[in-house]
Amino acid sequence: MKSDLNRYVLDDTDRKDNKTASLLVAVSWIIAIGGILRALYMLSSADSRGFWMTLFVSLAAGAFIRGMAEIIRLLQALVQKPAG
Numbered sequence: 865m866k867s868d869l870n871r872y873v874l875d876d877t878d879r880k881d882n883k884t885a886s887l888l889v890a891v892s893w894i895i896a897i898g899g900i901l902r903a904l905y906m907l908s909s910a911d912s913r914g915f916w917m918t919l920f921v922s923l924a925a926g927a928f929i930r931g932m933a934e935i936i937r938l939l940q941a942l943v944q945k946p947a948g
Contacts, residue, residue, distance in 0.1 A: 882940070888933035896926030 899922015906914040 882937060885933040885936045885940075888929050888936070892926040892929040892933065895929065896923055899923060899926070 899918055903915045903919040903922070906918055
């Protein structure tokens with residue numbers, strides 16, 4: 865996969881290097897889905913303030929962890945960039 869500026873190439877053939885990033889992506893999905901389910905539970909118990917707070921916090925935490933995974937993948941691609 866090439867970047868939009870063609871400055872680096874991410875090699876997806878060797879998945880061993882991306883285990884940490886893949887784990888972070890899985891954790892971010894678990895946090896986001898768990899937060900949505902918890903928010904729906906709060907909505908059913910008529911706690912609208914808790915619903916919105918739980919929803920936004922879980923989605924923000926999931927997005928933050930997903931961003932960390934993408935940064936790790938980008939840094940790995942830059943480190944593995946061939947000289948020349």
